[in-house]
């Protein structure tokens with residue numbers, strides 16, 4: 001089991017605008033914590049601050065170790081980050097892109113040791129992109145690129161995983177595959193923090209939810225039906241229906257009285 005990720009009084013500003021306002025939460029290891037909120041709520045900003053790519057005020061610590069005290073390499077060995085947008089600058093092979101996940105261990109694409117090679121192959125297999133290993137990343141479809149980027153994060157084998165909408169570009173089967181990959185990591189004792197818009201995936205895979213609205217943390221609660229039914233109408237202005245077959249599926253039903 002790895003350490004908990006402690007977020008204390010996290011505030012992010014861009015000029016005069018406050019993107020994230022005084023967020024305090026603890027992200028537990030061995031759990032999937034979903035971040036849920038409307039577009040523009042600050043979900044990506046929260047992950048970006050935790051990943052070290054957005055300046056912030058406040059304190060972030062992994063266990064007792066403030067993240068600010070870690071070197072970039074030490075940080076990269078502890079926290080892997082899957083951004084919302086996949087900016088792929090070079091048309092390198094999928095296998096070499098996934099191998100970048102091993103960079104913090106000194107591995108160079110094309111010159112991997114046995115441990116790194118095994119981690120890369122395992123990650124591509126888990127993410128479902130092993131058959132794409134020798135293809136150029138720029139020649140892949142959007143969903144295929146998303147699987148390759150997920151594999152890069154899995155290959156890093158970090159105690160903390162930050163994933164921003166990992167399922168957004170994926171077909172239904174691959175959405176479940178991506179979430180199962182993250183569930184496997186959390187069952188190994190890692191802390192997984194994931195931005196999700198699909199509320200059924202939230203209900204089925206997450207243990208707790210950070211509810212964000214307007215840059216503020218509205219609540220941090222267990223991902224049970226009662227909590228979902230309470231917060232979803234408040235944040236999204238619509239009341240969800242819950243499947244009655246025990247599948248934890250959630251959906252919005254069109255009001256027949258609406259024109």
Ligand SMILES: Nc1ncnc2c1ncn2[C@@H]1O[C@H](COP(=O)(O)OP(=O)(O)OP(=O)(O)O)[C@@H](O)[C@H]1O
Pocket residue numbers: 014017019037038039040041042043044045046084
């Ligand atoms: N550099 C910036 N300058 C000004 N405003 C910014 C900047 N970066 C983000 N924002 C704004 O901050 C708010 C939060 O952005 P963020 O990307 O965190 O939202 P989000 O909850 O991830 O949204 P989505 O669900 O649409 O991806 C948005 O209103 C966005 O326009």
